[in-house]
Amino acid sequence: xxxxxxxxxxxxxxxxxxxxxxxxxxxxxxxxxxxxxxxxxxxxxxxxxxxxxxxxxxxxxxxxxxxxxxxxxxxxxxxxxxxxxxxxxxxxxxxxxxxxxxxxxxxxxxxxxxxxxxxxxxxxxxxxxxxxxxxxxxxxxxxxxxxxxxxxxxxxxxxxxxxxxxxxxxxxxxxxxxxxxxxxxxxxxxxxxxxxxxxxxxxxxxxxxxxxxxxxxxxxxxxxxxxxxxxxxxxxxxxxxxxxxxxxxxxxxxxxxxxxxxxxxxxxxxxxxxxxxxxxxxxxxxxxxxxxxxxxxxxxxxxxxxxx
Amino acid sequence: xxxxxxxxxxxxxxxxxxxxxxxxxxxxxxxxxxxxxxxxxxxxxxxxxxxxxxxxxxxxxxxxxxxxxxxxxxxxxxxxxxxxxxxxxxxxxxxxxxxxxxxxxxxxxxxxxxxxxxxxxxxxxxxxxxx
Numbered sequence: 001x002x003x004x005x006x007x008x009x010x011x012x013x014x015x016x017x018x019x020x021x022x023x024x025x026x027x028x029x030x031x032x033x034x035x036x037x038x039x040x041x042x043x044x045x046x047x048x049x050x051x052x053x054x055x056x057x058x059x060x061x062x063x064x065x066x067x068x069x070x071x072x073x074x075x076x077x078x079x080x081x082x083x084x085x086x087x088x089x090x091x092x093x094x095x096x097x098x099x100x101x102x103x104x105x106x107x108x109x110x111x112x113x114x115x116x117x118x119x120x121x122x123x124x125x126x127x128x129x130x131x132x133x134x135x136x137x138x139x140x141x142x143x144x145x146x147x148x149x150x151x152x153x154x155x156x157x158x159x160x161x162x163x164x165x166x167x168x169x170x171x172x173x174x175x176x177x178x179x180x181x182x183x184x185x186x187x188x189x190x191x192x193x194x195x196x197x198x199x200x201x202x203x204x205x206x207x208x209x210x211x212x213x214x215x216x217x218x219x220x221x222x223x224x225x226x227x228x229x230x231x232x233x234x235x236x237x238x239x240x241x242x243x244x245x246x247x248x249x250x251x252x253x254x255x256x257x258x259x260x261x262x263x264x265x266x267x268x269x270x271x272x273x274x275x276x277x278x279x280x281x282x283x284x285x286x287x288x289x290x291x292x293x294x295x296x297x298x299x300x301x302x303x304x305x306x307x308x
Numbered sequence: 309x310x311x312x313x314x315x316x317x318x319x320x321x322x323x324x325x326x327x328x329x330x331x332x333x334x335x336x337x338x339x340x341x342x343x344x345x346x347x348x349x350x351x352x353x354x355x356x357x358x359x360x361x362x363x364x365x366x367x368x369x370x371x372x373x374x375x376x377x378x379x380x381x382x383x384x385x386x387x388x389x390x391x392x393x394x395x396x397x398x399x400x401x402x403x404x405x406x407x408x409x410x411x412x413x414x415x416x417x418x419x420x421x422x423x424x425x426x427x428x429x430x431x432x433x434x435x436x437x438x439x
Contacts (some may be wrong), residue, residue, distance in 0.1 A: 013320060022330055031337035034388040035330040040325035050316065104325070116390040196356050227353050235385070235392030235418045245417075288356050 003150075004159040018120045024121070024170050032169060036237040038121045044111060044238050045124030055131040060138070072146035084147045085155040085206075092159060092205040093140060095135045097216065099282075102199050105133045106270045107246035114242055116229040120194050123167035128243050141264055162206050163188075183208045184218045193226045196288030198279035231271065231284065242254035246270075336389045340369030347372050349383055354393040358382060364432050366423040373411070373423065373432055382437065383411055385421045394418050402436035409433055 027031040049297045099109035111127040142152050166188040175183045183204040191202040201218035211217035220226075234242060253265040253273075254256050261274035270278035277285075315376040339345050344363055351358045351374050360374035360382075369386040375429070383400075399414035409429045412420040425432060 015326070019329070022326075022333055022335065025331045025335055030335050031339065031389040033333075033335035034390075035327050037388050038330045038335075039327035042326060044322060046316070046319050049319070053312065115390075116387065150361060194353075229390075233354075233387065233390075233392040235387050235394075235415075237388070238417070241417055255380050275314060284356055291337065291357055302339075 002156060006154060007160055009087075010164070014120070014124065017165065021120045021168060021170055029169070032117065032119055033121070034117060037115055037117050038119075040237050040239055040242060041115055041117075041121040041125040042270045044128070044243070046131075047172045047239075047243070048126035049078075049129065051128045059131070059136050060149055060153065063140075063143050063152070064305065066140060066143045067146075067149055070144055074146040076148070076151070076274055080147065081152065081155065084142065084151050085157070085158065087142055087145075087147070088139065088152055088155045089159055089204075089206045090210060091138045092156075093203050093210040093214070096203040096205065098138075099133070099135070100203065101269050102248060102267055103192070103246075103270045104266045105271070107137070107250055109247045110131045110230060110270075111243060113192060113230050113236075114234050114245075116227075116233060118167060118169055118189060118226075118228045119155055120164065120167055122228075123164045129247065159205050162200075181207060181209060187211075187217075189226055189228075190218050190220050192228050194225060194229055194231055196285045197221075198226070199231075199251075199285055221235045231281070255293040335361065339386050339389050339391065341365050341372050341391070342369065342377065342399070347374060347384070350391050351385055351393070354382065354384065354391070355395070364423070364425045368424065370425045371421045373425075375376045375435070381436065383413055383421060392418070396436065396439060398439050400436060400439055402430075402433050404429060404433040409436075 022033055043185075077302045096109075099105045108127045108129045109128075112122075112125050115122050115125055139152055139156075143149055163183070166183055166185045168185050169189065171185040173179060173186050174182070178184065179186065183202075183206055187202045187204065187208050198218055201216055202208070202211050203216055208217065209299070234245065236242070250265055254262045257265055257274055264272065264274065271278050271283070274278045314342040318374075320438045328373045344365070347363050347365055349358055350372075351360055358374070358376050358380070361377050362375045363372060364374075364420070371383070374384070376382075379399050381400075382389050383396055392431065394413040394415055396413055401412045401420075404409040405422055407426050407429045409423045409425050409432055410420050411423065423429070
């Protein structure tokens with residue numbers, strides 16, 4: 001059984017690439033980085049590794065316990081690695097999708113989205129409270145199929161490393177064949193965007209094909225400036241506020257809500273409210289679509305792509 | 309354990325060094341609200357469909373107020389290299405000091421924003437009190 005954590009070896013590369021991107025930003029786009037935002041994002045990264053050290057062992061122990069009930073003895077054959085990598089990425093897609101569609105999961109994942117910047121330091125902006133969500137449950141089927149928990153942890157590490165480089169505006173588009181299959185900076189910029197057109201799209205980790213198959217793919221359009229962050233921007237660089245704001249918001253909403261609606265504030269989508277006073281991503285997109293159609297009706301050449 | 313503490317200390321130093329470097333390189337730019345068109349763009353970005361019918365931009369371009377046809381008032385202020393906003397409601401507070409208007413939203417974390425609005429400050433203070 002290999003004792004190997006790929007992310008440990010990748011960290012120096014992460015630092016080097018952040019440095020290179022900062023030099024790029026100085027030459028071409030100074031606003032691509034903001035020192036306080038960078039500090040917050042990197043502190044998120046450091047805190048998440050501490051949280052991982054404290055809680056990772058519990059999940060590994062749980063997976064090792066579940067492994068005794070496996071259906072097949074897959075072992076450590078060479079072919080098991082790529083198969084495990086692909087299936088782990090499929091599990092990641094669903095974890096990620098739930099992370100955006102269930103507020104309890106979102107409370108943890110929102111940390112990764114709360115920067116208004118999109119650069120390599122944003123990639124390291126990882127949650128401290130992932131252990132409070134049920135994300136690990138999505139990988140249990142892999143364990144029960146017979147993939148060793150350590151193998152799942154290693155391919156998960158490589159998945160995380162892959163996702164680092166796509167958090168950049170310094171790369172436009174990759175070759176067409178690559179964009180068709182793989183998650184890329186272009187696809188992932190869409191995912192981090194708050195433009196109504198892009199909300200809750202492109203959940204993929206490594207392979208963008210999951211989004212295409214499950215109907216959540218949205219290509220990046222060149223003539224619309226992307227805005228990053230969350231619908232209600234934090235407006236603060238306070239690290240602890242950034243880490244816990246959504247958990248606090250959930251607690252306040254549950255406390256104030258009538259009994260029959262309390263659970264909904266945990267399991268419904270972010271933005272849902274029992275009195276309709278807030279907006280979900282679906283409501284925002286619907287309003288945007290309605291306005292777009294209305295503008296196109298008044299001016300038939302306003303949206304030439306749709307008219308074609 | 310000591311190795312992990314060392315790793316934590318080293319990582320902490322590295323992230324402080326990176327943030328310091330970002331500062332030394334002058335990254336972040338100098339975000340200002342340039343004019344009314346820019347403000348309209350920012351308001352639309354902050355809240356899809358928000359179309360201001362009246363605006364007031366801080367003289368330095370750090371913040372602004374905008375009112376739409378439905379009577380909603382949006383407070384925008386600079387946040388790093390970008391802008392953040394809040395819709396103001398009855399929990400908002402406003403203090404007037406000659407041409408300076410200090411506005412706070414219901415979200416205390418968002419902080420109070422001081423806008424130099426010149427002669428418009430008084431009128432906006434009055435409209436905020438009517439919320």
